[in-house]
Amino acid sequence: MQPQAVMKKQSFTALSSTVLVIAALASPQALAQSVNPIGTLTASPNLVPAGTRPTLTWSVTYPVSVMDYVTIKIPGGITPKQNLVCDVxxxxxxxxxxxAKGKTVYLETLGQILCNGASTWSTIFDGLNTDTRIQTQAIVKSFTATANQPINFGGYYINKVKSFAYTSQIGDNVRFQVNGDTPPSNLPGCNDASLNSFLKPYLNASGKVQIGPMDVIIFMELTTNNKATLGYDLQDLVFLVTFTKPLNP
Structure with a gap:
């Protein structure tokens, strides 16, 4: 009966180790972002005689990072290192x-993209913050991004006339950030009343960017390039870009 007793003890020990590892790797924050490592623990042999120790083998797959697949420059945009599917x-x-009555109203705002070596900008959003596409965070453009071709974003608004258009090709009114980044100091903090509600799900309790491992969030300031003004808060237009590998690279 001794081998059976040892086997039970060994099984219990391995199970305990596995539970501890899962608890350490899969915190609620990590699970919420789907970036926790996935791993297995195997013991050999399955039956361990008294006085001996099993060989424990770990197999851990770490999550990918979008920075393994793209480079980001400000100014300069996002440049994929290989062909990637891009959902915006x-x-x-x-x-x-x-x-005229002093009521705050949203202005028509346009977002644009320049990608895959194109020479002209394409409009991917034209609407208000009350637009159904914003309420559902809809995909406004899906395409295969060509390797080594920059993807640039820009935007402007219309208040009777078209405003100046800011883009990621010049200056820093368009910012790119990935999971875990500290937001620019001009962006209101996660507990600030001036932070727009649509941004709150994308910042964690520590105020850092909270998105998927293959995501890039894009903050735009469209009303001014004067960082000393209160209006420069980088939340006039916001996109979330998700990259995936194509099925047939």
């Missing part, structure tokens, strides 16, 4: 003004 979601558009 609209998260929010918050340029406002006051009407």
């Amino acid at each position: 979601r609209i998260i929010g558009a918050s340029v406002t003004t006051q009407d």
Whole structure:
């Protein structure tokens, strides 16, 4: 009966180790972001005679990072290192003004993209923050991004006339960030009243960017390039870009 007793003890020990590892690797924060490592623990032999120790073998697959597949420059945009499928979601558009009665109203805001060596910008969003596409965080463009071709984003708003268009090709009114980054200091903190509600799910309790491992979030300031003004808050237009490997590279 001794081998059976040892086997039970060994099984219990291995199970305990596995539970501890899962608890350490899969914190609620990690699970929420789907970036926790996945691993297995095997013991050989299965039956361990008294006085001997099993050989424990770990197999851990670590999550990928979007920075393994793209480079980001400000200015300069996102450049994929290989062909990648790119889904662009609209998260929010918050340029406002006051009407004749002093009521705050949203202004028509346009987001644009320049990619795959194109010479002209394409509009991927034209609407207000009340737009259904924003409420559902809809994909506004899906395409295969060509390796080594920069992807640039830009935007402007219309208040009777078209405003100046800011892009990621010049200056830093368009910012790119990945999971775990500390947001620019001009962006309101996660507990600030001035932070737009559409951004709150993308910042964790520590105020850091909370998105998927293959995501890039894009913050745009469209009303001014003067960082000393309160209006420079980088939340006038926000996109979320998700990259995946194509099925047939």
